[in-house]
Amino acid sequence: MAVAVALQKKVAMTGNEAVAQAMRQIEPDVVAAYPITPATDIVQYFSNFVANGQVKTEFVTTESEHSAMSACVGASAAGVRAMTATASNGLALMWEVLYIASGMRLPLVMTVVNRALSSPINIHCDHSDSMGARDAGWIQIYSENTQEAYDNVIQAIRIAQHPKVLLPVMVMLDGFIISHAMENLEILEDGDVKEFIGEYRPERYLLDADHPITIGALDLNDYYFEHKRQQVEGLLQARKVILEVAGDYQRVSGRSYGLFEAYRMEDAEAAIVVMSSTAGTVRTVVDAMRKEGHRIGLIKPRVFRPFPARDLAEVLRGVKAVAVMDRSESMSTAGGPLFTELRSAIYELEPRPLAADYIFGLGGRDIYPEDVCGIFQRLLAAKPGDICSDPMVTYLGVRE
Amino acid sequence: MAKIFEIRWHGRGGQGAKTAALLLAEAASVAGKEIQGFPEYGPERTGAPVASFNRISDQPIGIRSAVTHPDVVVVLDPTLIGRVDVTSGLGNGGAIIVNTNGPASQIRTRLKVDGIRVYTVDANQISLDTLGKAIPNTPMMGALMRVSGILDYEDFMLSLRVQLTKKFKGKETIVEGNLRAVERAYQEVQGDDL
Numbered sequence: 001m002a003v004a005v006a007l008q009k010k011v012a013m014t015g016n017e018a019v020a021q022a023m024r025q026i027e028p029d030v031v032a033a034y035p036i037t038p039a040t041d042i043v044q045y046f047s048n049f050v051a052n053g054q055v056k057t058e059f060v061t062t063e064s065e066h067s068a069m070s071a072c073v074g075a076s077a078a079g080v081r082a083m084t085a086t087a088s089n090g091l092a093l094m095w096e097v098l099y100i101a102s103g104m105r106l107p108l109v110m111t112v113v114n115r116a117l118s119s120p121i122n123i124h125c126d127h128s129d130s131m132g133a134r135d136a137g138w139i140q141i142y143s144e145n146t147q148e149a150y151d152n153v154i155q156a157i158r159i160a161q162h163p164k165v166l167l168p169v170m171v172m173l174d175g176f177i178i179s180h181a182m183e184n185l186e187i188l189e190d191g192d193v194k195e196f197i198g199e200y201r202p203e204r205y206l207l208d209a210d211h212p213i214t215i216g217a218l219d220l221n222d223y224y225f226e227h228k229r230q231q232v233e234g235l236l237q238a239r240k241v242i243l244e245v246a247g248d249y250q251r252v253s254g255r256s257y258g259l260f261e262a263y264r265m266e267d268a269e270a271a272i273v274v275m276s277s278t279a280g281t282v283r284t285v286v287d288a289m290r291k292e293g294h295r296i297g298l299i300k301p302r303v304f305r306p307f308p309a310r311d312l313a314e315v316l317r318g319v320k321a322v323a324v325m326d327r328s329e330s331m332s333t334a335g336g337p338l339f340t341e342l343r344s345a346i347y348e349l350e351p352r353p354l355a356a357d358y359i360f361g362l363g364g365r366d367i368y369p370e371d372v373c374g375i376f377q378r379l380l381a382a383k384p385g386d387i388c389s390d391p392m393v394t395y396l397g398v399r400e
Numbered sequence: 401m402a403k404i405f406e407i408r409w410h411g412r413g414g415q416g417a418k419t420a421a422l423l424l425a426e427a428a429s430v431a432g433k434e435i436q437g438f439p440e441y442g443p444e445r446t447g448a449p450v451a452s453f454n455r456i457s458d459q460p461i462g463i464r465s466a467v468t469h470p471d472v473v474v475v476l477d478p479t480l481i482g483r484v485d486v487t488s489g490l491g492n493g494g495a496i497i498v499n500t501n502g503p504a505s506q507i508r509t510r511l512k513v514d515g516i517r518v519y520t521v522d523a524n525q526i527s528l529d530t531l532g533k534a535i536p537n538t539p540m541m542g543a544l545m546r547v548s549g550i551l552d553y554e555d556f557m558l559s560l561r562v563q564l565t566k567k568f569k570g571k572e573t574i575v576e577g578n579l580r581a582v583e584r585a586y587q588e589v590q591g592d593d594l
Contacts, residue, residue, distance in 0.1 A: 010429065011429070012425055012426040012429035012430075012435060012437075014422075123441075124441060174464075176438075176441040177438075177464055180438060180439065180441065181436055181437065181438035182421075182422050182425040182426065182429075182435065182436065182437040182438065183425075183435065183436055183461075184429050184434055184435055277464045278464060280461075280462035280463060280464045281462065281463050281464045281465055283462045284462040284463045364441065366465055366466050367464075367465060368465045368468070369463065369465065
C-alpha cells in the first residue's frame with residue numbers, strides 16, 4: 001500500500017482546482033479577474049499561488065468583469081500572456097470587450113465555468129453563457145471532466161498564440177458538476193508544461209518601442225471588412241493548429257484530443273451529439289445498450305468554434321438518426337445552437353439522417369441515464385428516409 | 401469491485417457532509433480507486449438539510465447524474481429522519497448508517513422501511529471525546545468503512561492520514577483526534593450483523 005501511495009500518478013481535485021493548477025504551471029504574466037460563482041475558486045486558488053510566491057504573475061483585482069477583460073486586453077496588447085476566469089453574468093458583462101479582444105487578435109485564454117444566465121437568478125450549470133458568446137470571434141473548447149479542463153487550458157495557450165491563429169480562446173467546464181466535483185486526474189510536471197507552452201514572444205506588441213504600432217484604430221468602410229475576413233482566416237487556420245497542438249500534447253501527456261470525440265461510431269445507426277459533462281452519462285448508456293445489441297454511438301464536440309462541420313458530417317455519414325442535446329436555448333424557436341449548426345453540417349449527406357434536438361439541463365436540471373436511453377430508443381425507431389423528427393425540438397425533463 | 405459503489409450523505413449545513421464526501425473521495429483516490437465526490441449544489445445555509453455524494457469504482461466513472469440509488473446512505477443528523485426522505489432509492493440489501501446515541505432497532509422503527517440494513521453510531525459523542533466538539537463527519541467515515549468494506553481499512557487509514565496531514569498542516573492534535581474518531585466509530589458502529 002505504501003508503495004502504491006508513492007507511485008500514485010493520479011491526484012484527486014475539483015475542476016476549479018485543476019484549472020488553477022494549470023494556470024500556476026502556465027504562470028501567465030498577468031491575471032486580471034473578478035470572482036463569480038461557480039468560477040470563484042479558480043481565482044481564489046490562483047491568488048494563493050501569487051501570495052505564496054509560487055508564481056510571479058501580476059494579479060489585478062478589478063471592480064467588475066468588464067474591467068477584468070479590459071485589463072487582460074491591455075496586458076495582452078502590451079505584449080504579455082494574460083488569463084482570466086469567469087461564468088454566467090460575469091461573461092455577459094464582458095460582452096463588448098470580448099469582441100475587442102478577438103478583433104485586436106489578442107491571444108488571451110479564459111476559463112468559463114458554464115452557468116445559467118439571469119433571470120430568473122440561477123447559479124447552476126447550463127451553456128447559455130458561453131453559447132451567447134459563440135459569435136464573438138473566440139475559439140471555444142468544451143471539457144467533459146476535470147482532466148479535460150486541465151488539459152484544454154494548457155493547450156489553449158499554444159493554440160491562441162500560434163502566429164497563424166492569434167485569437168483568444170475560451171475553455172469551458174460545467175459549473176458545479178465539474179467545477180466543484182472531485183475526480184482523479186493526472187497533472188503534468190511543471191517543467192513539462194513550461195516547455196510545452198514555450199516562451200511567449202509575440203511578433204508585434206504595443207510596448208515594442210523599436211517597432212511602434214497602432215492597435216485598435218478606427219477602421220471604417222475602407223478596411224473593417226478585410227479585418228473581419230482575416231479573423232475568419234485565423235479561425236480557419238485554427239482547425240489544423242488545434243490538431244497539431246493536440247498531437248504535441250499527446251506526446252507529453254499520453255492523452256489524445258481531437259476536434260471532437262467519436263465513441264463507438266464505427267457501425268452506429270444512431271448517435272447522440274452532446275458536449276461537456278453529459279457526454280460521460282451518454283457514454284455509460286452507449287456501453288450498456290451496446291451490450292443489448294443496439295448499434296449506437298456518441299459524438300462529443302470539443303471544439304465548437306471553429307465549428308468542425310465537415311469533420312462531423314463525415315463521421316455521421318451512414319447514420320440513420322442523430323439527436324443533438326443542447327444545454328442552452330437559442331430562443332430561435334428552431335432548436336438550440338448545437339442543433340442548428342449540426343443539422344446544417346449534415347445537410348449535404350446522402351441519405352440525410354433524421355435530426356432531432358433535445359434541450360436539457362437548463363439551470364442545472366439533472367439528467368439521468370434513463371432520459372438518454374429514451375432518446376436512443378426514439379432514434380432507433382426512426383424509419384429509413386425520415387429526415388425531420390416530430391417534434392423537432394423536445395424539452396427533456398421539463399414540466400409542461 | 402466491478403460495479404460503481406454509490407454513497408449518499410445527508411447532513412445539515414455546517415456538519416461537514418460535503419467535506420466528508422470530498423475527503424472520502426481523496427482517500428479512495430490515494431488508495432488507487434476511481435472516484436467522484438460532489439455536494440448537492442445549492443445555496444449553503446447553516447442548519448439547512450444538505451446532501452453530498454460519492455461514487456467509487458475500479459473502472460473509470462462516466463455517469464454525471466446525482467446518486468439516486470445509493471448502496472449506502474450516511475445520516476449525520478438523526479433529526480433529518482422524517483423530514484428528508486433519507487432512504488430514497490435505497491434498494492434491498494442497501495445500508496443506512498445514522499449518527500445517534502440510540503440503538504439501531506429504534507432507528508429501524510422510525511424509518512419504516514423493510515429490506516435494508518440499519519446501523520447506528522454515536523458520532524457526536526465520539527467527536528466530542530476526541531476533538532472536543534461535535535463534528536460527526538470524520539467518525540461517520542469510520543462507520544462507513546466497517547459497514548461497506550469498500551476499501552481495505554488499513555489502506556483507508558493510511559490515505560486519510562495523508563489527506564488530513566495535508567489539510568491540517570502543523571496541527572497534529574487535530575489530525576490525530578480525527579483519526580482516533582474514525583477508529584472508534586469503526587469499532588463502535590452497531591447494527592444488524594455487527
